[in-house]
Amino acid sequence: MKDKKRWYIGVDIGGTQLRAALFDQSGLEPVCLKKAATHSPKAEPLEILTALIAQVWPSEGQVIKIGVGVAGPLNPDTGIVYRCPNIPEWQHLALRQLLESRFQAPVAIGNDANLAALAEWKYGAGVGHNDLLYLTISTGIGGGVISAGRLITGARGIAAELGHFTVWPDGPLCGCGHRGHLEAISSGTAITNYVREQLAAGRSSSLSARLEELNASLISSAAREGDPLAAEAFERAGTFLGRALADFLHLYDPTILVLGGGVMKSGELIMRPIRREMEAGVMSPEYLRGLTVTTARLGDRVGLIGALALAQS
Amino acid sequence: MKDKKRWYIGVDIGGTQLRAALFDQSGLEPVCLKKAATHSPKAEPLEILTALIAQVWPSEGQVIKIGVGVAGPLNPDTGIVYRCPNIPEWQHLALRQLLESRFQAPVAIGNDANLAALAEWKYGAGVGHNDLLYLTISTGIGGGVISAGRLITGARGIAAELGHFTVWPDGPLCGCGHRGHLEAISSGTAITNYVREQLAAGRSSSLSARLEELNASLISSAAREGDPLAAEAFERAGTFLGRALADFLHLYDPTILVLGGGVMKSGELIMRPIRREMEAGVMSPEYLRGLTVTTARLGDRVGLIGALALAQS
Numbered sequence: 146m147k148d149k150k151r152w153y154i155g156v157d158i159g160g161t162q163l164r165a166a167l168f169d170q171s172g173l174e175p176v177c178l179k180k181a182a183t184h185s186p187k188a189e190p191l192e193i194l195t196a197l198i199a200q201v202w203p204s205e206g207q208v209i210k211i212g213v214g215v216a217g218p219l220n221p222d223t224g225i226v227y228r229c230p231n232i233p234e235w236q237h238l239a240l241r242q243l244l245e246s247r248f249q250a251p252v253a254i255g256n257d258a259n260l261a262a263l264a265e266w267k268y269g270a271g272v273g274h275n276d277l278l279y280l281t282i283s284t285g286i287g288g289g290v291i292s293a294g295r296l297i298t299g300a301r302g303i304a305a306e307l308g309h310f311t312v313w314p315d316g317p318l319c320g321c322g323h324r325g326h327l328e329a330i331s332s333g334t335a336i337t338n339y340v341r342e343q344l345a346a347g348r349s350s351s352l353s354a355r356l357e358e359l360n361a362s363l364i365s366s367a368a369r370e371g372d373p374l375a376a377e378a379f380e381r382a383g384t385f386l387g388r389a390l391a392d393f394l395h396l397y398d399p400t401i402l403v404l405g406g407g408v409m410k411s412g413e414l415i416m417r418p419i420r421r422e423m424e425a426g427v428m429s430p431e432y433l434r435g436l437t438v439t440t441a442r443l444g445d446r447v448g449l450i451g452a453l454a455l456a457q458s
Numbered sequence: 459m460k461d462k463k464r465w466y467i468g469v470d471i472g473g474t475q476l477r478a479a480l481f482d483q484s485g486l487e488p489v490c491l492k493k494a495a496t497h498s499p500k501a502e503p504l505e506i507l508t509a510l511i512a513q514v515w516p517s518e519g520q521v522i523k524i525g526v527g528v529a530g531p532l533n534p535d536t537g538i539v540y541r542c543p544n545i546p547e548w549q550h551l552a553l554r555q556l557l558e559s560r561f562q563a564p565v566a567i568g569n570d571a572n573l574a575a576l577a578e579w580k581y582g583a584g585v586g587h588n589d590l591l592y593l594t595i596s597t598g599i600g601g602g603v604i605s606a607g608r609l610i611t612g613a614r615g616i617a618a619e620l621g622h623f624t625v626w627p628d629g630p631l632c633g634c635g636h637r638g639h640l641e642a643i644s645s646g647t648a649i650t651n652y653v654r655e656q657l658a659a660g661r662s663s664s665l666s667a668r669l670e671e672l673n674a675s676l677i678s679s680a681a682r683e684g685d686p687l688a689a690e691a692f693e694r695a696g697t698f699l700g701r702a703l704a705d706f707l708h709l710y711d712p713t714i715l716v717l718g719g720g721v722m723k724s725g726e727l728i729m730r731p732i733r734r735e736m737e738a739g740v741m742s743p744e745y746l747r748g749l750t751v752t753t754a755r756l757g758d759r760v761g762l763i764g765a766l767a768l769a770q771s
Contacts, residue, residue: 218742227744276613292612297605299711300589301744304605306708309741311701314626321741388624395619396709398612428622428634429531431540431614 150206152176154198154250155452156213157257159183160231163190165197166449170209173268173450177201183232190232195247208250212456213240214260214448220302221255227303253455259305260451261441262289263296265403267454269442276399279441280307282386282415283406285320286328290397297397307393308332312385327389331382333361333408340364340378350374365411379414386415387422394423394432405441463519465489467511467563468765469526470570472496473544476503478510479762483522486581486763490514496545503545508560521563525769526553527573527761533615534568540616566768572618573764574754575602576609578716580767582755589712592754593620595699595728596719598633599641603710610710620706621645625698640702644695646674646721653677653691663687678724692727699728700735707736707745718754 150169157164163183166175179200181193188196198211217229224241244252255263262271262279271277277291286308290297297304308328309321316325317335329335337359344353351372355363367375390402408415420438427433443450463482470477476496479488492513494506501509511524530542537554557565568576575584575592584590590604599621603610610617621641622634629638630648642648650672657666664685668676681688703715721728733751740746756763 218744227742292605292610292617293608295606295608297610297710299605300713301711301747303742303744304709304711306741309708310705311625311739312627314701319741323739323741326741388627392623395622396617397610398614398617400613426624426636428619428632428636428639429540429616431531431616434614 150203152203152206152208153453153456154201154208154211155449155456156194156198156211157448157452158190158194158213158215158229158232159257159448160216160229163194163197164449165194165201166453167201167203168453173446173453175449178449189234191243195244198244198248202248208248210456211244211248211250211252212260212452212454213244213252213254214257214452214455215240215254216257218303218306219254219256221253221298222302224252224254226254253458255451255455256287256289256302257448257451258287258307259289259296259298260455261287261405261443261447262291262305262403263454263458264443264447264451265405265441266291268450269447270403270439271401274399274401274437276397277401277403278307278393278397278399279403279405280386280390281406281441282332282404282408284332284334286332286406290399292397292399307389310389310392312389327385330385331389331408333406336361336364336378336382336408339381340374343374343378348374361408362410365414368411368414376414379411380418382408383415383418384422387419388426390419390423391426391432394427394436398432400435401437401439403439403441405447409440463516465516465519465521466766466769467514467521467524468762468769469507469511469524470761470765471503471507471526471528471542471545472570472761473529473542476507476510477762478507478514479766480514480516481766486759486766488762491762502547504551504556508557511557511561515561521561523769524557524561524563524565525573525765525767526557526565526567527570527765527768528553528567529570531616531619532567532569534566534611535615537565537567539567566771568764568768569600569602569615570761570764571600571620572602572609572611573768574600574718574756574760575604575618575716576767576771577756577760577764578718578754579604581763582760583716583752584714587712587714587750589710590714590716591620591706591710591712592716592718593699593703594719594754595645595717595721597645597647599645599719603712605710605712620702623702623705625702640698643698644702644721646719649674649677649691649695649721652694653687656687656691661687674721675723678727681724681727689727692724693731695721696728696731697735700732701739703732703736704739704745707740707749711745713748714750714752716752716754718760722753
C-alpha cells in the first residue's frame with residue numbers, strides 16, 4: 146500500500162489577479178499554478194476563485210490546508226474579510242467558511258502584507274531571526290511584524306498597518322482619508338503625486354514631457370540620469386521612511402528590517418535617506434546593535450509562498 | 459511535617475525611591491514592605507537595594523523568584539540594565555546576575571512601564587483581555603503592550619517605547635534629544651513647559667503668579683477654574699495623545715487601552731480630546747469595535763504588583 150500523498154494549496158487574492166498553486170509537502174515551487182483576472186464580465190470574483198482552486202486540486206492524496214492571502218483587512222480568527230479595496234462587493238465576507246464548505250478542507254486566511262512578512266521570515270531574507278519587521282513600499286505601503294517568533298495580528302486581525310501611521314500631521318491626504326500617513330508621503334503613488342504637483346507648480350524637470358506615463362519607476366530612472374526634482378522626490382520619500390523605521394524600532398525592537406515593493410528597486414536613491422534618517426532617529430544606539438536592513442528576497446513569489454507558509458503553520 | 463512556605467519578592471527601582479516587598483503565594487498585599495531613598499551619601503544604590511531585599515527576606519520557607527522592575531531600558535533575556543536615567547552609575551549593569559549570586563534565588567528583571575502593563579493586565583483594569591495597550595502619562599510617557607496574551611519586549615527588551623514616537627516632526631525637543639516625540643508634547647513636563655513658554659510670550663493667565671511651583675496638577679486645577687491657557691495646554695496634550703492612540707490601534711490592534719500616570723488625574727480635561735482625536739484618527743471603525751478605553755486601576759501599587767507578576771510568570 147502506497148503512502149497517501151499530502152498537499153498544500155496556496156491562494157493569492159490580488160486586486161487585479163487571482164492565483165492558486167498546488168504545493169507538495171516539501172517544496173516552495175508550485176507543482177501546478179493557475180492565474181486569472183480578478184474581475185471578469187462573466188463571473189463574480191468568488192466564482193473565479195473557486196474555479197481556480199478546483200483547477201489546481203490534486204487528483205490523488207489529501208489537501209492538508211488551503212492558505213489564502215487577501216489584499217485587504219480581515220480577521221484570521223473568524224475567517225472574515227472586512228473588505229477588499231479592489232473587490233468592492235466583498236464586505237464582511239465569511240471567506241474561510243465559504244471555501245471550507247465548498248472544498249471540505251481546512252482553510253486559513255491572512256492579510257497579504259502580513260503573509261509576506263511570514264514568507265520572508267520562514268523562507269526569505271529573514272530566516273533565522275525571531276523579531277522581524279517587513280515593509281512593502283509599492284503603490285501603497287503595507288507591512289507585517291514577527292515578534293518573538295509569532296506574527297502580530299492583533300485582536301481583530303488588523304494590527305501592523307505600518308503604512309497608516311502619522312509621520313507628518315500637516316502632510317498630504319492618504320488614500321484612507323487621513324492626513325500625513327506614511328503611505329501618503331513615501332509610497333510609489335505619493336512619489337508620483339509629488340513630482341506631478343511640483344511640475345504643476347512650474348518646476349522644471351526632464352519628466353515634464355512624460356506627464357502621462359509618470360510613475361515611480363520612471364522617476365527613479367530620471368533621478369539616476371541626474372534630474373534634481375526626481376532625486377528630490379526619492380529623498381523626501383526616503384526621509385520619512387527612515388524616520389518611520391526609527392519609530393518602528395522603538396515600537397517593535399526587531400533584529401531585521403526587510404524592505405520590499407517596487408519603490409525599493411530604486412536602490413540607493415531610497416536607501417541612502419532611509420539609513421541616514423533611521424540611524425539619526427533612534428533614541429539609543431541599542432536599537433541598531435546587530436540590526437540587519439535588507440531588501441525582500443522572494444519577489445513576485447512572496448504572495449503564494451506567504452499563503453503556503455500560512456497553510457503550513 | 460509542615461509544607462514548606464513559598465514566597466515571591468517584588469522590587470521596584472525608581473529614580474528617587476527603592477521598594478522591596480514580600481508576597482505569599484496567593485496575595486497582592488505585601489506581607490512585608492520596605493522602602494529607601496535611591497540615593498544616599500552612605501551607600502551605593504545597589505547596596506541599598508540588596509539591604510532592602512535582605513530586610514524583607516522570609517525567615518522560613520523558599521523564595522520562588524525575585525521580580526525586579528527598573529525605570530530604564532534593559533534586556534529581560536540577558537538580565538542587563540542598559541542604563542537607568544536616575545542612577546547614572548548603572549551602565550550595562552548585570553543586575554540579574556548580581557542579585558542571583560547575592561541571594562541564591564532566581565531573579566527576573568523588567569522595564570517598569572512594561573511591568574505596569576503586565577500588572578494592569580493580570581490584576582488591574584485589563585483582566586480578561588488578550589490584547590492590551592498601557593500608556594502612562596506622567597513626567598515622561600512610557601508604555602507596554604500585551605499582544606495575544608504575551609508582553610511584547612522585542613529582541614533586545616526595548617520594544618513598546620510608546621513615548622518616543624514622532625507625532626509632530628516640527629514639535630518640541632524631547633528629553634531623549636529627538637524632536638516631536640509624544641513625550642515632548644503630551645507628558646506632564648511638556649504640559650508645564652508649554653504653559654511656561656506661553657506665559658513668557660506674554661499670555662495672561664491665573665498661573666502667571668505661580669510660576670515657581672508650576673506643574674501639571676496645578677495647571678489642571680486652573681483649567682477647572684476656567685483659565686483658558688491651562689485648558690488649552692491639556693487640549694493640546696490630549697489632541698496629540700488621541701492621534702498617537704489611533705496610530706497605536708493601527709499598529710497593535712488591542713481591545714483595551716489602559717491610561718495611567720498623574721496627567722490622567724485631570725479627567726475629562728485630557729480624556730475629551732483623547733477620545734475625539736482617537737475616534738477621528740482611526741482608518742476604519744473596526745479598530746473601535748469592542749474597544750475599552752479606561753484609566754489604570756492599580757495606582758501607586760502598580761510597580762510592586764508588576765514585579766510580582768513578573769516573578770510569577
